Amino acid sequence: MNMDLETARILGDSVRRYADERYGFLQRHEVLEAAAGYGEQAWRDYAALGWLALRLPEADGGLDADPLAVGALMEVVGSRLLMEPILASAIVGTGLLRSQGSAAQQAAMLPALAGGSLKFAFADAESPGGRCEVRDGRLRGEKIGVLHGDVADRLIVSAADGDTGGVERLYLVAPDSPGVETTRFRFVDARGAANFGFSGARAEPLDATDRGPAEAAIADVVEQATVAQCAEALGIVRVLVTTTCEYLKIRKQFGRAIGTNQALQHRAVDMFLLQEEIAALTAAAQRALMQPAGTRGRVVSGAKAYICNAARRVANEAVQMHGGLGITEELDVSHYFRRLMVNAALFGSRDEHFSRFLAAAPLVTESHS
Amino acid sequence: MTDALHEARRRAEDLKAAVRRFHDDKMPEDLKSKSARHQVLDKSDYVRWMRLLNDQGWAIGHWPKAYGGQEWSLLERFAFEDQLARLGCPWVIPFGVKYVGPVIYAFGTDAQKARFLPRIATTEDFWAQGYSEPGAGSDLAALRTEAVRVHAAEGDHYVVNGQKVWTTYAQWADWMFCLVKTAREAQAQKSISFLLIDMKSPGVTVKPIPTMDGYHHVNEVWLENVRVPVENLVGGEGEGWTSAKFLLKNERTAGAIVGMAWHALARVKALAAANPGSSPERTATRIGELELRFLALEEASYRAVEAMVQGTDHGAEASMIKLRGTELYQDIAETAIDTLGLAGVAFDIAALHAAAAPPLGPVDAGGIVKDHLYNRAATIFGGASEIQRNIVAKGVLGL
Secondary structure (H helix, E strand, C coil), X not given: CCCCHHHHHHHHHHHHHHHHHHCCHHHHHHHHHCCCCCCHHHHHHHHHHCHHHCCCCHHHCCCCCCHXXXXXXXXXXXXXXXXCCHHHXXXXXXXXXXXXXXXXXXXXXXXXXXXXXXXXXXXXXXXXCCCCEEECCEEEEEEEEEECCCCCCEEEEEEEEHHHCCEEXXXXXXXXXXXXXEEEEEECCCCEEEXXXXXXXXXXXXXXXXXXXXXXXXXXXXXXXXHHHHHHHHHHHHHHHHHHHHHHHHCEECCEEHHHCHHHHHHHHHHHHHHHHHHHXXXXXXXXXXXXXXXXXXHHHHHHHHHHHHHHHHHHHHHHHCHHHHHECCCHHHHHHHHHHHHHHCCCCHHHHHHHHHHXXXXXXXXXX | CCHHHHHHHHHHHHHHHHHHHHHHHCCCHHHHHHHHCCCCCCHHHHHHHHHHHHHCCCCCCCCCHHHCCCCCCHHHHHHHHHHHHHCCCCCCCHHHHHHHHHHHHHXXXXXXXXXXXXXXXXXXXXXXXXXXXXXXXXCHXXXXXXXXXXXXXXXXXXXXXXXXXXXXXXXXXXXXXXXXXXXXXXXXXXXXXXXXXXXXXXXEEEEEECECCCCCCEEEEEEEEEEEEHHHEECCCCCHHHHHHHHHHHHHXXXXXXXXXXXXXXXXXXXXXXXXXXXXXXHHHHHHHHHHHHHHHHHHHHHHHHHHHHCCCCCCHHHHHHHHHHHHHHHHHHHHHHHHHHHHCEECHHHHHHXXXXXXXXXXXXXXXXXXXXXXXXXXXXXXXXXXXXXXXXXXXXX
């Protein structure tokens, strides 16, 4: 299956142009200071520009974006550190609704998602004692660390269906409804999050008649999110490499630019090599997403596992080579550092993805040698 | 082994035992708990802490007896810092007792010694270090802050103009010791003088530099026509570089990094036991590798300090300890973040100030996150790793 290069190019250009004009350092700073934790005007702009419809079917006026187009957008999300819940709502939430929601549910909610008036957050992770279960349409349990859970209009919650023997299922829950206790906080990169305690909250199942197992739908969407984050990491790493090389050229100590030191040149080269590997693995993971489920985990999880460490090394080096400036709030290097730190912990840890990579059928075997 | 070394070792062991007893019996519970959670300490916490240490004779244990110290050997001093950090105690604020105090007793006048040393020992005065400037970080000799001597009827003074940066806790400081240029034409190292500046002087402005851990550690200090009496010059005019180098050597010989690594490693082992991840064996291997590096750090550090005690050192031991110590400490902190999972990226600085529970994870999760973020600077401040490697390359390897 060929990917749609044209859509990816147009979408990427559109996001980049918008960010240039409307999401510079100072504008982003205002967003960081805002109580909402994201840009409400920016969110409306994204809707107007059609980005929030990127995962909607073309029949519903969406872009039906393939992984390459999603990646084009996410690369800019990374390079400009956009704070809005594009990943949580327009990619993950929308993806779950499309795969598990009934025709009526989709018809009711897809337009609102595309229009920006409805924001989803996916509540999946649980603390050890917080197992979520639904009986008679009522949800009990706890969810933790829900990305953008602090501002979501609707949660998609994974829970055991106690009425059918504990089969995993997805439910819609309104966070402001009775029986929902919300603890809002920020991740270290300032994106909002929340923990939820459910004590008999009303839960509406996503109930497409032809839906597959919820586990498979979740695994599928987590893979999409993982690949989207690879592209986001690529956007971040490109900025860090460029910024660091610029700084090496202008920062003078001992009478010359610090970049004239071969030791630093070599480290800059290593950062660049990591960037190129991240770009290649991101592209490979995007291609892998087009393959059937079950055959793509090796490359997708391998990409995440490699990129986690590679991007961390780039960020550590970027901070180090900027000296004291690298850890300040004022310079964006520390903001990129923190975004990478958070992404590494979302949608499966490096460790989990590495385990999946090891468990998948190996590429390198003796018979190939 | 020489008798002197044997004696130094015995005394270091005794001192460590005394520190452990002090921690168990005399350390206030609130300080213990704040410190164990890596919580934010305020000025009054630090002043109380420094005075507690001074009550034991430890804040200035490394000073000569003539100035109230105990003439600790380098080994005792190193072991003391190591032991305190292993117990998770607060930072021993070094600017007074460790940095400027020794400069004053080594190079100062009798009047300066009488005026400043007792107040340093008791943390009556809180000190800051005015070394780095925007254009003079690793290349300290490139500093541009100028002090011009002015003759006046009421006494000669310097008029100081310039900007210092990364000044830790300048917002709390009563005094700042400062490197300034007192001659324009002379060779860089011969134009620098060591000046003590009263932070209440007109023309001193402190501006915070927020760091990514959301806390206020460091500042810019602007000096605009600040009048400093000539009697606040330590050593001769143009001799500041000697004091500066003497001080940097003290700055870099730090046992605390060994103890901090030990403490962080113990914590990460406990975290991993509670949350082993998807492959307990791999987690155990990762932590095992850190522990092995710690063993190497510990053995190499003490061997280096003993060489210094015996006078058989190659001169770059402090650089070696700082390099290995800070880099290991950062890797341990990264492992802790990974082990915490989502709790390792949740962050609420207000909760840290208020001693409230973090949004996710164990009570010290927020403190672990804060430390990880701020300690990215451990390989930058106090002589960046790049500079430490240059010192070893030039000083030891002759490259």
